[in-house]
Amino acid sequence: MARKPQASVELVEDPKVGSNLSAAQHLLAEHNMMVVKQHGDGLPYDRDRLINEARFYMGTAAEAMLEAGKRLVMIKEIEGHGEFIRICEERLGLSERTARQMMQAALKYLSPELEKHTDKLQHLGKAKLIELLAEDDEDLAALAEGGTLAGLELDDVERMSCRELRKALREAREDKTAQGRVMADKDAKINELSTQLARKPVVEVKPLDEQLQELRLEATAKAGAAEAAIAGALHPAVHLLMEHEVENDQRTFVAGLLAQVEQAIVEIRAEYSIDATPVASAVPAWMRDSADEEIAAALANQQQGA
Incomplete structure (x- = not known):
């Protein structure tokens, strides 16, 4: 026979002796x-x-x-x-x-x-x-x-068995506790990073010349890495191939490799209309030795025109 739903009963203390x-x-x-x-x-x-x-x-x-x-x-x-x-x-x-x-x-x-x-x-x-x-x-x-x-x-x-069940329940509780610690540490780290970001200006704009200088340094590093890869890795590989040359078999293969590298450079030149050789100094005008003279001459021309 089905049992009737029973409300939870709280155990109470025995009454103490007193006026009540x-x-x-x-x-x-x-x-x-x-x-x-x-x-x-x-x-x-x-x-x-x-x-x-x-x-x-x-x-x-x-x-x-x-x-x-x-x-x-x-x-x-x-x-x-x-x-x-x-x-x-x-x-x-x-x-x-x-x-x-x-x-x-x-x-x-x-x-x-x-x-x-x-x-x-x-x-x-x-x-x-x-x-x-x-x-x-x-x-x-x-x-x-x-x-x-x-x-x-x-x-x-x-x-x-009961022992296996006890072990599984204990491990599950330990995993849950460990996950709670991980989440707490993660939340703390997020809060720390959020606080650090809140202390910084919303927008930090560097002067144009500093931005250009950083970009040039980065591009120079990339070009140096490419040159080093060609000289330090591609060149030795080509050398080993040429030592085992049989008629023109290796030369044809190496020609294809070099053409692949050259094509990548040609595509960069074509995309930005860059000359094969530099036509002007890459040094900014204000860094040249003749900068002071050029500035003085420009000011003089401006004053005469006024």
């Missing part, structure tokens, strides 16, 4: 009634009955653990912590840790968020349900619906 004892007892009675209503399946609270039922369900598989855990919740809430521990140890043979795990499992897997998936999840067995207690309800629901958890499908979890 009656009010506290009244609140506790109301709380106990709510616990019995939520977990009692319509039956009144009977401690001995619940203990016997808990002992019965403990002898079966995961479903029994959840049913026993549900009854332990009621015993704990109504009997109080001290009496609950005594009942677990003396009448049920349970340690406090085991009892708490059973209660946590019942509250988790029989909650409204997971109750419709309980039938699938309980096939994993008691030990694996305990291992999965720390996982989010949304992730467990996705696992039951055919998704994955820590890269594992439900069939994978069912086939593997």
Whole structure:
């Protein structure tokens, strides 16, 4: 028979002795009634009955653990912590840790968020349900619906041992933590770079002569690299080929290589209408030795024309 959706119940402390004892007892009675209503399946609270039922369900598989855990919740809430521990140890043979795990499992897997998936999840067995207690309800629901958890499908979890499952979950948590650190470092680096960029002027325009000087230096470096490649790499390669020349076979091949290099230079000259030999000094006018005389003459001509 399908279980009714149950609201989550928070465990409360036993009332302390004081002037407000009656009010506290009244609140506790109301709380106990709510616990019995939520977990009692319509039956009144009977401690001995619940203990016997808990002992019965403990002898079966995961479903029994959840049913026993549900009854332990009621015993704990109504009997109080001290009496609950005594009942677990003396009448049920349970340690406090085991009892708490059973209660946590019942509250988790029989909650409204997971109750419709309980039938699938309980096939994993008691030990694996305990291992999965720390996982989010949304992730467990996705696992039951055919998704994955820590890269594992439900069939994978069912086939593997508890030790393997514990290792897979631990590694997944470690990976998630590591990814979080990487993302945090990445965000910090982006923020640092953004701050540095914000401190710089939006537009930084260099004087024209500085721009031309940088471009000339870059072009000179490229030309030097090309010349070095021809002299240091192409020339030795041609030399080796010519040492093994048979009639005109190598000369024809080398001629093709050189024509390829020359063609690249010819295309540059044609694109920009550049002469084969320099027709003017590449040194700027203001850097020439005669610059002062030329400037003086130009000023004199300007004054005469005025």
